[in-house]
Amino acid sequence: ELKVEQNPLFLSMQEGKNYTIYCNYSTTSDRLYWYRQDPGKSLESLFVLLSNGAVKQEGRLMASLDTKARLSTLHITAAVHDLSATYFCAVGFGNEKLTFGTGTRLTIIP
């Protein structure tokens, strides 16, 4: 059974700082996704990572994938308040349903 763990679960960081969210998964996967959720809202797709060493960047967010370590990271550079949200990773294989991580609630403090 595929298990997906994120850490930390909660993260408070100051504006302007850098930090990384980690997503570990337990079995072989060929796709990994990062989603963002604002309070009371739906999930918005951020990145899809499909191969070992894949790196995607959008603004202050950068996601990477190491399939050998079964690890993805979401790096936040020079955080701003607008990035406050809950971030989920989700892992899948082929056309099987995705398994979601527990989420990381990120709060950016001015």
Next chain:
Amino acid sequence: DGGITQSPKYLFRKEGQNVTLSCEQNLNHDAMYWYRQDPGQGLRLIYYSQIVNDFQKGDIAEGYSVSREKKESFPLTVTSAQKNPTAFYLCASSIPGPYGYTFGSGTRLTVV
């Protein structure tokens, strides 16, 4: 524009009532999913369907039922057997391939 529409946005249920949450998509997606999210928690899969007239239980199916009579529609009924139904419910859909899920805007269900 294509997308997933969930209705209603807010729903109130009395004790002992069944209620049905609607999920409609015009994306021509084959698969559809229902998730439950409790405050401050992650997503838990209730039911999913990969083709019309077929669906599978997820991790927390007890107290819920679904149907998939049309490709576009995947309604979720919260039955009176679900003892703690207050939660945020999200519907999603997908197509085969590395495209991820598209989510609806959610329904917030409260027991009164």
